[in-house]
Amino acid sequence: MEKYIGIMSGTSLDGVDTALVETDGKKIKLLAYDFFTMPEDLKADVLDVCIGQQTNLIKIGEIDHRLGHVFADAVNQLLSTSHTSINEITAIGSHGQTVFHAPDSRYPFTMQLGDANIIAAKTGITTVADFRRKDMALGGQGAPLVPAFHQALFEHLDNNIVILNIGGIANLSIINGDQTSGYDTGPGNMLMDAWVQKHYQQSFDKDAQLAKSGTIDQALLQAMLREPYFQHPAPKSTGRELFNLPWLENILLSFSTSIPDVQATLAELTAITIAEQVKKFEKNNTTNELLACGGGAQNPLLMARLTELLPNWQVGNTLKYGIDADYMEAMAFAWLAHQTMNRQPGNLPAATGASRLAVLGAIYPAI
Template sequence: MERYIGLMSGTSLDGVDGVLVEFAGNRCMVQCHQSVPFQPTLRAELLALNSSGPDELHRAALAANALARTYAQVVRALLADSDLPAYAIAAVGAHGQTVRHRPGLYDGTGYTLQLNSPALLAELTGITVVADLRSRDVAAGGQGAPLVPAFHQQVFGRPGQDTLVLNIGGISNLSVLAADGRVLGFDCGPGNALMDAWCQRHTGQPFDAAGAWAASGQVVAALLQRLQAEPFLHQPPPKSTGRDLFNADWLAAQLEGGSHWAPQDVQATLTEFTALVCADCVQSHGPHSDVLIVCGGGAFNQHLMARLQALLPHLKVQPSDCHGLPAQQVEAAAFAWLARQALLGAPGNLPSVTGARGARVLGAIYPA
């Protein structure tokens, strides 16, 4: 039995999810889960660092230290919850916080940048840390994202049957697990990021609980048409995206001239936009499955889930809880799996997903 901890802080910037996972062969069993929200000042700084600004290097270094301390807080909570000592954990998979994602651009290689201080995390926890999980794939010509489809194949794949896994975090991504073992995966487009930003701006709440505010509004057809014209949505995979594209400035440009639109109608339209983006990807790349497994924060948005089901009537749209792994735990568990792959010297990427030149061992290891 091998024990790993996986940590996830994603595009939604709501905080850190952590899981303690036991692996036995290919079986993955989550033993406990902890979440710690970001302090408002850290969240604001991480969001600000997604855009160019003064003294970025200094600010990014300090934000990375603060992030590592938040990670360590989650690790300590997991150890206390499981009543295990640090030495019982083989490694922590700590993805970091993406603040720039530009694979393939500028010089033909581009880059992806995740804020993190894995050396500090190793010092604070006394556990080996595996970090920097995307850059090797980018160096090999890949997108560096999404990385979760390989894990989805391990835990949700059904031999002889096509299966679809949709992760709706700040950005949405789809894994197509084919009956013959092939895997396709890519970023669909926005997930919760735009909905959360609009909700925070107009209600003061960090997200639209259960999608109730969106459900109270009406979809604005003209706005929806603008949103759907975004070129990224029409690119073929492999592809990945983030706040570099789908951010407040992008949304403001789409809303230009729409000051007469009611805020709840804009929220309804943003929710419908996310649902349509995801449904279009499912219909284009995974038409033969009978189930769509949904994980990430979007699985808790009842209005969004209802819209997905309405748009995809031939599928059972179900949260991953119905398939053995709670929706909020899937991505953190994936980074525990990726840490294990690194320590085993086994590949963590899928070239069919990222477009890399081949399979690669991902991550940098910071020994305890």
């Protein structure tokens, strides 16, 4: 068993999750975890790039540099709080901060920033990064990568298991032995967070208070559901480059919906687009279990609606199996670093659409 650290900064941009994991690739144990708040000025600059604001190579390079330092500081904080020596860690796995993901464009690409050279130099630990582009070079979407990790975690269970990660984007992992697959269903917290941030300067709708105070606007909901992404067949992946505040505001031009009602409708959009996809994997004569993780797993309205929309499923949290819902993705990139360092595949072609299994990532030595 070796120790690895995973770094995850998702589309919500609230901060950096770090996880200290012990694994041999099959057995996976979370030893410690931490959260490092994203500086507000850096968050604003990243958001500008993500939603297509005018930028230049200087700004991209500076964000890459600044994120590298933030990620390194997050790791060093975890090492301090967990009283762990750098000599105990085999490698760090850094997802990086996605600023644009375009797997279906004329020239498919994905861009994650956060200089891994800085992480390796500042922590003194070998760092693995750039996990997505190898999969894309093989014709895949480069996402989602977490289903391979979910397979390692949950394939021993007898129930029909679907893992639901609700970050900025929501994605599913369908655990089915060697045929495990997964894809992005659409927005998770992203649009709800953007709306409450715009009107109340809050990073998220705590306990869904704003959404609960509103009423679903069915006409607005149907307008949003006409987004072509929802009809695309899997494998598919998406991000902030599609589902962002301008996307929402463009639709709202045809409506006069109140602020609380928009929030309620956005919550329903997330719930419905998840539930419609989960139903496709329902099985008879067995227990169908949906296990949620990510920030959205703490949203009581969202979880209640999923329970109502999926009457034939046991809807719960990954904590049921001892996996902290908030640090699942950071754990996944610690595990992916193990896979890379041991020359083992980290993707699942059934999830990403790649032509074959592949060892992912680039290694940045500490020495």
